[in-house]
Amino acid sequence: MSELFSRGWLKWLLVLIACIFVTNYFHSGKKINGVIWSDQEGYYIYLPAVFINGGFENLPFINGCGIYESPNGPRTFTKYTYGVALLESPFFLVAHAAAPLFGFERDGRSLPYIWAILLAAICYMLIGLSLLSKLLRELTFGSTIPWLIPLGILLGTNLFYYTFREAGMSHVYSFFLLSLLLYASHRRWLSRSWKWDLLSAIPLALIILIRPTNAIAILIPLLWGAGFSELPKRIRESVTDFRWLLLFSAALIILFLPQLFYWKSITGNYIYYSYGDEGFIYWNRPKIIQVLLSPQNGWLIYSPLAMMGLAGIGVMMKEKVSGWLLPVVLLSLATYVFGSWWAWWFGGAYGHRCFVDFLPLLAVPAAIAYLKIRASHLWLRFAVAAFALLAIFVNIRMSDFYHGMWDGPNWGWADYLEKLASAFYL
Secondary structure, three states, rough: OOHHOOOOHHHHHHHHHHHHHHHHHHOHHHHHHHHHOHHHHHHOHHHHHHHOOOOOOOOOOOOOOOOEEEOOEEEEEEOOOOOOHHHHHHHHHHHHHHHHHHHOOOOOHHHHHHHHHHHHHHHHHHHHHHHHHHHHHHHOOOOOOOHHHHHHHHHHHHHHHHHHOOOOOOOOHHHHHHHHHHHHHHHHHHHOHHEEEEEHHHHHHHHHHHOOOHHHHHHHHHHOOOOOOOOHHHHHHHHHHHHHHHHHHHHHHHHHHOOOOOOOEEEEEEEOOOOOOOOOOOOOOOOHHHHHOOOOOOHHOOOOOHHHHHHHHHHHHHHHOOOHHHHHHHHHHHHHHHHHHOOOOOOOOOOOOOHHHHHHHHHHHHHHHHHHHHHHOOOHHHHHHHHHHHHHHHHHHHHHHHOOOOOOOOOOOOHHHHHHHHHHHO
């Protein structure tokens, strides 16, 4: 029996089953009908359009899309790109084949399709965490850290919410892709083989497809493991690495072509800004402090355990540990981009959801912070452990009873503290 349970696949199977039970808890009863609606429907709508409806004409939707008067008549239009739908498609196709076998309609909205989305989020989350764990093992962080840090990222941040509650949003998919890009970039600079060139080029292209502003992730294959002293050499090597540039360009073109054809068929233009009047109106006065610390979805307010990763970055900078440059530059750019958007709080969200995409950047710094804490005084170890457990408890509790908009002009600290008190059953 012990040999059976030592097999890695069985451990992951048990974790998968546990995740399914958690998801089932959050989506029990009528809550299951909330999976394919609003933004989640906008990301998903490509799949029923292509595989069931045969196009975007007379394609039914609830509230995640709109009607666009195209040159060929009215068409269902979504402002979101098809990248999330692409990653959901293997699960969708299994559900599409299985639906009639269990007596469900092949309409893209019955229970098998809903569970396809829920399972997709779980699987991509688990793969992302396993890649981070593998990265930490290869960086010789021992046996405890490679499972403890990914577990903390899941339970102590809003990755938990965007895996188990709003599985159809883009964030868990981007989390997976950035985890893969980090690991592939690490291996690429070790071996410089075709395999790792390809496995870094494709995820980067998908990251950009899913959320074009995340194109800043191109810094990951450029800056991975580099410090200021290595930066000039790394830049020269990157701009002359024609094989990787060719693979990345090919991946970008191939993946974007269907999107360009969709925009052309709907709007008459191959290039189209689908967000209308929404834009980066705060580019010259970004809401940096609010993005990080506002009760309106401030990142560190709703995911305080992320501060351990930020502390680790500080340790890396102070002790001149190689690799600190990437998280500093990329997280700074991401915060600027988020703070420049017209709705810097990214409303209708549990916490600042855009940071979920970039959580993989905190894995190595959090591991370094953990080592520093483990070597410190006993009272500090207990204090940090208590803070971590408290942060995880609050995150899971608030993820449970979050329903609706915890933001807007009338939402302030009093409202946040009221929700916090509810987390402690007060």
